Amino acid sequence: MITSQSSLRRSERSRRATLDAALELCTEKGYGRVTVEAIAARAGVSKKTIYRWWSSKGAVLLEAFVDAFVGATPFVDTGDIALDLRTHINSAVKLTSTPPYGPAYAGILSEMHYDDALAEAVQEQLVGPRFAAAEARLAKAQEQGQVPAGADLPLAVEMLYGPVYYRHVLRKPPQDEATVATLVDHVLRSLGAAPDGPRGALPGTVPRPASGDLS
Structure with missing residues (x-):
């Protein structure tokens, strides 16, 4: 039982390290330059471990x-x-x-x-x-x-x-x-939500800019 729990903790640490490494590399290098090899090296895990849990770098990220x-x-x-x-x-x-x-x-x-x-x-x-x-x-x-x-x-x-x-x-x-x-x-x-309040505002609305640019 103790060995099993320890193994689970190590797996979760490896998973978190892999996710964090992928995010760091994506921020530093850009998505296109990130590789599974680089993620593995940064996370301190093997490529085999990554591919056991994820199918690609996209899946990791x-x-x-x-x-x-x-x-x-x-x-x-x-x-x-x-x-x-x-x-x-x-x-x-x-x-x-x-x-x-x-x-x-x-x-x-x-x-x-x-x-x-x-x-x-x-x-x-x-x-x-x-x-x-x-x-x-x-x-x-x-x-x-x-x-x-x-x-x-x-x-x-x-x-x-x-x-x-x-x-x-x-x-x-x-x-x-x-x-x-x-x-x-x-x-x-x-949606036809009913106005509420003395000025006919929807619940929680705030004054909006005149341009009302939603794009």
Whole structure:
């Protein structure tokens, strides 16, 4: 039993060292210059160990990114759907636009167009679960009376994430908090969310810039 527990601890240390090494190298050299050999050398593990757990460097970096993304972008429920969506999107923008996770995310998005296995893994490990979590939070808002019962929640999720993805792919400056607030406001209004408050503002909305640039 003691040997088994020790082995598990060593495996987790090796896994974490591999993920950290991949992120460091991606930030230092760029995704395209990272190799499994370099990851193994930096992590102090063998290539055989890496290939036993992952199929490619893309798979390594995807796991590192998903680990961080899920932890940094929870769907909390404060009872204010606008506030909660802003918190989530702002956290997602920050994580995907700054090292060490920004360079990894950019590389994964590029590589998945040429690697079908990686594209499938992105859908299974990142996109699918995050979309489901976003829909679940919006569904809870429906139960709370903040979003109409007939609202198209899957479309709303695409509308929320679409501008974030668009800016990242085209390497435009990431959204600031005011632009994210405008985005959330527009999406909720498109769902027919009932205005609230003396000035007809949605719950948790903040004044938005006159330009209202969502792109």
